Amino acid sequence: MTSPIGLAVIGAGYWGPNLVRNAQATPALRLEWLCDLDLQRAQSVLGAYSTVRATTSVEQVLADPSVAAVAVATPAATHFEIVRAALEAGKHVLVEKPITPSAEDAAKLVELAERSGLTLMLDHTYCYTAAVRHIRELVRGGEIGDVQFVDSVRINLGLVQPDVDVLWDLAPHDLSILDFVLPEDVTPVAVAAHGSDPIGAGRSCVAYLTVWLSTGVIAHIHVNWLSPTKIRTMVLGGSRRTIVWDDLNPSQRIGVYDRGVDREAGELGLDERRQALISYRLGDIRVPALPEGEALRGVMAEFAAAITEGRAPLTDGRSGLRVLRLLEAASRSLDNGGVRVEL
Numbered sequence: 001m002t003s004p005i006g007l008a009v010i011g012a013g014y015w016g017p018n019l020v021r022n023a024q025a026t027p028a029l030r031l032e033w034l035c036d037l038d039l040q041r042a043q044s045v046l047g048a049y050s051t052v053r054a055t056t057s058v059e060q061v062l063a064d065p066s067v068a069a070v071a072v073a074t075p076a077a078t079h080f081e082i083v084r085a086a087l088e089a090g091k092h093v094l095v096e097k098p099i100t101p102s103a104e105d106a107a108k109l110v111e112l113a114e115r116s117g118l119t120l121m122l123d124h125t126y127c128y129t130a131a132v133r134h135i136r137e138l139v140r141g142g143e144i145g146d147v148q149f150v151d152s153v154r155i156n157l158g159l160v161q162p163d164v165d166v167l168w169d170l171a172p173h174d175l176s177i178l179d180f181v182l183p184e185d186v187t188p189v190a191v192a193a194h195g196s197d198p199i200g201a202g203r204s205c206v207a208y209l210t211v212w213l214s215t216g217v218i219a220h221i222h223v224n225w226l227s228p229t230k231i232r233t234m235v236l237g238g239s240r241r242t243i244v245w246d247d248l249n250p251s252q253r254i255g256v257y258d259r260g261v262d263r264e265a266g267e268l269g270l271d272e273r274r275q276a277l278i279s280y281r282l283g284d285i286r287v288p289a290l291p292e293g294e295a296l297r298g299v300m301a302e303f304a305a306a307i308t309e310g311r312a313p314l315t316d317g318r319s320g321l322r323v324l325r326l327l328e329a330a331s332r333s334l335d336n337g338g339v340r341v342e343l
Contacts, residue, residue, distance in 0.1 A: 004030035005092075005304055006066040010058060010082060011073035012036035015096055017045045019071045020052075022296045028304035029069075033061045058082060062089040069119070069307060072096060080105045083120070087112050092119040094303045097172050098327070099320035106324050110317040119306050120317035124176035127315050128298030130290040131245055131253045135236065136181040138256065144238025147186065150178065150219035151237075156230035165203035167193060167330055170223040175323045177234065178211070178219055180315065187214045188322075193330040194338040199226070209330055212340075253290055258283025
C-alpha cells in the first residue's frame with residue numbers, strides 16, 4: 001500500500017471546514033496543515049486535540065516537504081496567486097470554483113500544471129454525487145439516445161451576492177454538470193443570456209441562459225435568487241429516453257422515462273414529398289436505486305486517485321476553464337442585451 005498523500009487546506013472560512021472534515025475521512029490523504037489569515041479560526045476548526053498544524057503562512061505550508069498537495073478554499077480573487085505558487089512549489093492542487101475570476105488567468109494555471117506534470121482539479125462538487133455520476137453513465141453510454149434538449153432550473157430565496165450576479169453565483173453548478181455528463185463530441189458553440197434586477201440590487205438577480213451545442217441542440221438554464229420556493233431540477237431529453245433529476249427529492253432523485261416523441265418518415269403525393277409523422281411513445285418510468293453519500297468525499301477520493309495514478313481527474317483544470325469561458329461569454333451577452341455570443 002502507498003503512503004497517504006500529505007495535504008494542506010488553505011482557507012478556513014465557509015468551505016474550508018468541509019474540506020478538512022472530508023480530507024480527514026479519506027484514507028488516501030493525510031491532513032498536515034490548515035492555513036488561514038485568522039489563526040484562531042483555523043485552530044477552532046481543527047479543535048483542541050487535533051494534531052494537524054495551523055498557520056497563517058502559505059509560504060510555510062508550501063515549503064513543507066511532507067505536503068504533496070493543497071486544497072484551496074479562499075476567495076476567488078486570491079486563487080491565481082495561491083494556485084500558481086503551489087504549482088511552482090511542486091504541489092498538486094484542488095481548487096474551489098471558479099478556478100480564477102478570468103479565463104485568461106485560468107489558462108495560465110492549466111498550462112503551468114500540465115507543463116509541471118501536476119494535478120490541477122476543480123471542486124465541481126455536484127459531479128461527484130451519485131445522481132450526476134449515474135446521469136453521465138446513462139448519457140455517455142447511449143441509454144437515452146441522442147441528446148435533444150436540456151432544461152435546468154436552480155432557483156431559491158438566496159443571498160444576493162455583493163460582487164457577482166446570479167449567473168456567476170449559481171450557473172457554474174449547471175454548466176459544470178453539463179460539461180461532465182455530455183458526450184465528449186458534444187460541445188457548446190454559442191451562448192445568450194438575459195437577466196433582470198427587479199429589486200435594484202445593481203446586478204442581475206434573475207437570469208436565463210441559453211447554450212447552443214455543436215449538434216444543434218440547445219440547453220436552457222434558469223437561475224434566480226428571488227424565488228420563495230427552492231427548485232433544483234434538470235431534464236435531459238433524448239431520442240430514446242428522458243432523464244428527470246430532482247436533487248431535492250431523496251426518494252426519487254432520478255427518473256428515467258421511456259416516453260417521448262418519435263418521428264417517422266412517410267411518402268405522400270406524386271412528388272414523393274416526405275412528411276413527418278409524429279407518434280407519441282408512452283412507456284415505463286424507471287427509478288434507479290442510488291447510494292446516498294457526501295459528494296465532497298468523492299471529490300477527495302478522486303483527487304487522491306488522480307495523483308496516485310498519474311492521470312487527469314474527472315473535473316480537471318480544463319473543465320474549469322471551459323466553464324469559465326462560458327460564463328464570460330454569458331456576461332458579454334448580458335451586457336449587450338442578450339445577443340448570441342459565439343465561443
